[in-house]
Amino acid sequence: xxxxxxxxxxxxxxxxxxxxxxxxxxxxxxxxxxxxxxxxxxxxxxxxxxxxxxxxxxxxxxxxxxxxxxxxxxxxxxxxxxxxxxxxxxxxxxxxxxxxxxxxxxxxxxxxxxxxxxx
Numbered sequence: 001x002x003x004x005x006x007x008x009x010x011x012x013x014x015x016x017x018x019x020x021x022x023x024x025x026x027x028x029x030x031x032x033x034x035x036x037x038x039x040x041x042x043x044x045x046x047x048x049x050x051x052x053x054x055x056x057x058x059x060x061x062x063x064x065x066x067x068x069x070x071x072x073x074x075x076x077x078x079x080x081x082x083x084x085x086x087x088x089x090x091x092x093x094x095x096x097x098x099x100x101x102x103x104x105x106x107x108x109x110x111x112x113x114x115x116x117x118x119x
Contacts, residue, residue, distance in 0.1 A: 008066035009077070011089045013042035015070065018098050019106050020046040022054040031109040033118055034071050035097050036078075039088060040064035049118045050104075056080050071103070072096045 017024065020032045021044055032046030036055035041064055045055030059065050059080035067078045068091060075095070077088035097105075104110045111117065 009039040036067045037070040039066040
């Protein structure tokens with residue numbers, strides 16, 4: 001998809017949820033450090049520091065290479081094919097995880113030794 005002349009970004013795509021879709025669906029280990037949003041379809045996945053790295057896996061498997069942060073105060077874009085930051089348009093709301101969603105998250109699923117499990 002191409003919007004505003006930027007391949008792979010659809011600003012109108014809605015986020016798939018409030019947390020990593022795969023982790024919330026029960027994919028082990030079921031928790032994340034930070035969240036990323038697919039700029040093409042809105043899929044929410046966990047970052048590459050998270051144990052499962054679902055956002056980058058989605059980018060590679062779906063052919064949607066551009067990710068954006070789903071964290072408060074962050075508005076950057078990352079191309080998972082070229083491994084480069086890039087500029088992008090404002091995305092549709094919500095543009096960040098809910099304030100009640102802790103980092104790491106989700107609440108009640110994060111192991112006590114989570115810092116040792118980061119990539």
